[in-house]
Amino acid sequence: MTGADATILSRRGALGAGTAALVSAVMPAAAAAKPRRAAPPASVDVLILGAGMAGLHAARMLEQAGLSVQVIEGSDRIGGRCWTASDVPGRPELGASQIGPGYGRVRGNAADLGVELVLPPRGALSETASFSAAFSIGGAPPTSDWANSPMNRLAPGEKALTPFKLLGHYLLKDDPLVDPEDWQKPEFRHIDVMSLRDYLLSKGASPEAIRLLEVGTPGWTLDTASALDTLRKNHYYVWEGKNGPYHVVRDGMDALTTAMARSLKRPIPLGKIVAAIDAGPKSVRITCRDGSVHSGRMAISTIPLSVMKDIPIRGAVPADERAAWNRQRYYKTVYVMLKIKSNFWEKDGLPPTMWTDGPIETFAYFPSLVPPYGSLVAITNGAASGHLDALSPAALGRLVIDELVRLRPAAAGQVEVAKIHNWSTYPFSKGHIGYFGPGDLCRYGDIVGKPVGALYFAGEHLCRVHAGIEGACESAENAVIALLDRLGSA
Secondary structure, eight states: OOHHHHHHHHTHHHHHTOHHHHHHHHSOHHHHHSOOOOOOTTEEEEEEEOOBHHHHHHHHHHHHTTOOEEEEOSSSSSBTTOOBOTTSTTOOBSSOOOBOTTOHHHHHHHHHHTOOEEOOOTTOOOSSSOOOOEEESTTOOOBSOGGGOTTOOOOTTTTTSOHHHHHHHHHHTTOOOOSTTGGGSGGGHHHHTSBHHHHHHHTTOOHHHHHHHTTTOSSSSTTSSBHHHHHHHHHHHHHHHTTSOOBEETTOHHHHHHHHHHTSSSOOOSOOOEEEEEEOSSOEEEEETTSOEEEEEEEEEOOOHHHHTTSOEESOOOHHHHHHHHHOEEOOEEEEEEEESSOTHHHHTSOSOEEESSSSOEEEEEOOSSSSOOEEEEEEEGGGGHHHHTSOHHHHHHHHHHHHHHHOGGGTTTEEEEEEEETTTOTTTSSSSEEOOTTHHHHHTTTTTOOBTTEEEOSGGGOSSOOHHHHHHHHHHHHHHHHHHHHHHO
16 A cells, blocks of 8 residues: 555545545645735636536635635536436436445535435445346347346356346456555556456356456447456445445435535636646646636646547646546446336336347436336447447437337337437547556556646546545545645745
8 A cells, every 4th residue: 555545545534524624634734834825816726627526526625725716617517427317207317326335525525515315215226236137138038037048148157147247246256456455556567458358258257258248348348448447446346335335315416516516615617618728837727718718826627538638738748648648548328318107117027127238238227216206227338339329319219219118018108218418429528437448557547647737637537546436536635635735835
């Protein structure tokens, strides 16, 4: 464990106490003691690019430390990849949905702001809990008895594993990691250069298991994902699950990010799409497409690297860091949310959630905290999502409903398209969750987020110990610590 990681883990008690306690735990004495220099007109101490979880958490910490902060957001909404589909019955989440027992930073923000966390509704899909599902292979009628189905052509030792369980099974098989930060040790570098496919094969996955694992793969394909990156994130979520139940925000994740934004001293302007960045050693100047200019003594960018790499930057971006930005990958995910008119699954006797190896990979049922119905979300990931990108929303919606009704005739007339979201084509992220390709985690993990002049970086792609939205907050904390250290020594 590195010193920084040990410090992060040792703050668990402070994290649960909320943002004020967290700042007290991390703010360097030098930064606290040094008087602030007067900021130039129309400038702030720290400018933050992006109003997602990382940006909002950093802003709250910096304001608590006594600095002036301005957050700007390129899209027309607050929250980034924390996005509740509030206009869809059941309010499914488009991004982050569950809060682990050890998500101290996220839970601290919720506690500070009076945002209520509750257990997920019964039957909800979970990082750790089991759930029922139906399965269809090759377009055959679905079954919930996967272990005994003739569609199940897995090896004898795999037959009891559903397609949802295969990846976790092989990642946990002889898992070499003990603690969440172990992946950083030199002895595990050889796993990073392995593709996820090669790692799964080395653990004994059968050819049929590999074929099924390509469905909903966490990368574009099993060949484009680093085995170590996938292993460390799975290890973290399993580690979290051992410490207690996951929770959800009662009113949706939007309620938490909205409350965080409203707690800031300055309102967050929307539609501020960054066109250029001037990152000097003592100030950062941002020019937006609408012609507005924003400046700060320092800045933190939480813009996903899929977008950041295309923004002109005036400043010394090292060649290896620029290469790291260009190599950063993001999940390809398409969501089609369906409004349910009746519980059609009660007629065919199958669970509402269904996994297929067809053009639409998963029909995931999200029960609602608000009766009577939840929502059914058609999810397609990775390479399989590529053929959906070119479809019009109407054509995509028809494809989803036609596939559902073909496999489950009881659904005919019982669902309608409520909302479509394609993370791959969404211009403010150009993908969903960040991940590393084979060899890239160890090659670029330490340099992908290095400061450029007075410009610092945060975001879930920079997490070192945690993952998901807690990882996003961890990266924000790391950026704030480094920034305060620099201000304190100036």
